[in-house]
Amino acid sequence: METAIYIIVVLVGVGTFFGLVLALADKKFAMESNPLIAEVEDILPKGQCGACGFAGCAKYAEAVVEDPEVAPNLCVPGKAAVAAKVAELTGKKAEATEPHYAYLKCRGNLTAAVMAARYEGVPDCAAVRLVGGGPKGCKFGCLGFGNCVKACPFGALSMGEDGLPVVDKEICTGCGKCVETCPQGLMALKTFGAPVEVTCSSHDKGPAAKKACQNACIGCGLCMRNCSQGAIKVENFLAVVDSAKCAGCTEPTCLSKCPTKAIQSLVKAHAAQEKTA
Amino acid sequence: MAEYLTLFIGAVIINNFVLTKFLGLCIFFGISKSFSASVGMGMAVTSVMTMSSILAWIVYFFVLEPLGVTFLTTIVFVVLTASFVQLLELVIKKQAPALYNMWGIYLLLIATNCIVLAVPLLNVENSYSLLKSIVFAIGSGLGFALAIALMASLREKLVYADVPKPLQGIGIAFILAGMLSLAFLGFSGML
Numbered sequence: 299m300e301t302a303i304y305i306i307v308v309l310v311g312v313g314t315f316f317g318l319v320l321a322l323a324d325k326k327f328a329m330e331s332n333p334l335i336a337e338v339e340d341i342l343p344k345g346q347c348g349a350c351g352f353a354g355c356a357k358y359a360e361a362v363v364e365d366p367e368v369a370p371n372l373c374v375p376g377k378a379a380v381a382a383k384v385a386e387l388t389g390k391k392a393e394a395t396e397p398h399y400a401y402l403k404c405r406g407n408l409t410a411a412v413m414a415a416r417y418e419g420v421p422d423c424a425a426v427r428l429v430g431g432g433p434k435g436c437k438f439g440c441l442g443f444g445n446c447v448k449a450c451p452f453g454a455l456s457m458g459e460d461g462l463p464v465v466d467k468e469i470c471t472g473c474g475k476c477v478e479t480c481p482q483g484l485m486a487l488k489t490f491g492a493p494v495e496v497t498c499s500s501h502d503k504g505p506a507a508k509k510a511c512q513n514a515c516i517g518c519g520l521c522m523r524n525c526s527q528g529a530i531k532v533e534n535f536l537a538v539v540d541s542a543k544c545a546g547c548t549e550p551t552c553l554s555k556c557p558t559k560a561i562q563s564l565v566k567a568h569a570a571q572e573k574t575a
Numbered sequence: 576m577a578e579y580l581t582l583f584i585g586a587v588i589i590n591n592f593v594l595t596k597f598l599g600l601c602i603f604f605g606i607s608k609s610f611s612a613s614v615g616m617g618m619a620v621t622s623v624m625t626m627s628s629i630l631a632w633i634v635y636f637f638v639l640e641p642l643g644v645t646f647l648t649t650i651v652f653v654v655l656t657a658s659f660v661q662l663l664e665l666v667i668k669k670q671a672p673a674l675y676n677m678w679g680i681y682l683l684l685i686a687t688n689c690i691v692l693a694v695p696l697l698n699v700e701n702s703y704s705l706l707k708s709i710v711f712a713i714g715s716g717l718g719f720a721l722a723i724a725l726m727a728s729l730r731e732k733l734v735y736a737d738v739p740k741p742l743q744g745i746g747i748a749f750i751l752a753g754m755l756s757l758a759f760l761g762f763s764g765m766l
Contacts, residue, residue: 301644312651316662320661323662323665327670
């Protein structure tokens with residue numbers, strides 16, 4: 299009989315004790331959250347891309363509301379419209395966001411690039427790269443297994459028939475997920491400005507680069523010598539465009555001078571981007 | 576001193592809860608996909624287990640045993656650990672947001688974890704002193720952290736392996752855990 303009473307006392311006691319403690323703790327440690335955070339989060343595009351530097355849209359909304367140091371224009375995919383709304387809600391000064399879009403620095407498609415080997419394994423760029431740097435003759439080029447396509451939170455990338463990813467510039471928000479993902483470091487974010495860009499990343503010497511891929515930059519320096527703005531330099535057998543110097547150029551002679559067409563015009567891409575901005 | 580060291584090493588390696596006693600397998604497979612998450616989980620389990628062991632030890636030796644109702648140990652400990660985890664979550668969410676961001680999400684998973692229940696139970700079953708209970712709890716927690724961190728590093732490498740289709744995912748993880756367990760069985764009889 300005594301034991302039965304103890305059982306009831308202990309169980310009821312333990313249950314009540316923890317129940318009360320938890321109830322009290324819930325009151326005492328209640329977190330009040332700012333309703334503004336939810337409002338700001340509603341405006342953000344919810345791609346959870348992390349281009350703002352925070353772990354997802356909710357975190358950025360929290361930071362931009364709570365921390366006066368966090369700028370309202372960090373959401374790259376949201377572009378100017380979202381930045382303006384966030385600034386209005388948080389009472390911060392809106393500064394323009396510069397639109398970006400992703401851009402592939404390789405034109406080594408299936409016809410141009412020479413295959414040195416055949417790869418049969420996990421269809422994943424990072425995995426392919428572990429096997430002797432990939433099947434292509436050029437060890438700098440696009441591996442073509444579409445890690446960037448998988449990484450894109452907005453569905454702006456697709457795998458083209460020529461074995462290279464295609465950026466739909468009207469959908470691309472410039473969040474930069476693909477830039478982080480590409481194991482070859484071939485994706486770059488471009489802004490308006492420079493009308494041309496080098497579409498090759500090969501540091502191979504001229505003959506070797508040409509042998510591996512018809513579209514490769516062979517580091518001949520013709521573009522460098524013909525550039526009226528002095529914006530192109532050849533470093534380590536690869537031409538590099540200084541976009542700041544290149545920006546004002548209206549007649550890019552480099553386009554016609556490049557023997558392998560490794561320098562491409564960005565004018566069309568800019569136009570597409572301007573429509574959506 | 577030697578006694579405590581033996582207990583500690585025994586709990587970490589020789590009687591590793593995950594790999595030789597097969598407890599806590601749900602989190603072991605659930606969280607071990609990424610290394611950083613598994614280290615966070617290991618830390619959370621270790622601290623929760625240590626604190627709930629102390630609490631359980633007090634409740635057992637000052638309430639259950641004097642009243643002669645030790646057969647209620649299991650059910651009381653279940654309530655105790657579960658509510659303790661809840662309480663801890665509330666407190667650190669408010670008091671240490673940085674810590675909460677680091678392992679807050681794992682805390683609720685621990686609430687129903689069998690290791691967290693097993694350690695206080697084993698403590699009182701073996702009539703360990705309070706200090707011994709703490710040493711045993713920390714050791715078991717670190718053993719769990721070791722096991723889950725090892726598993727996570729293996730599984731991160733596994734992404735690049737050409738696993739046959741039927742075994743992909745959890746299938747190969749089970750095989751891997753079995754091999755890891757076999758390796759740990761090599762320690763048995765050391766002490």
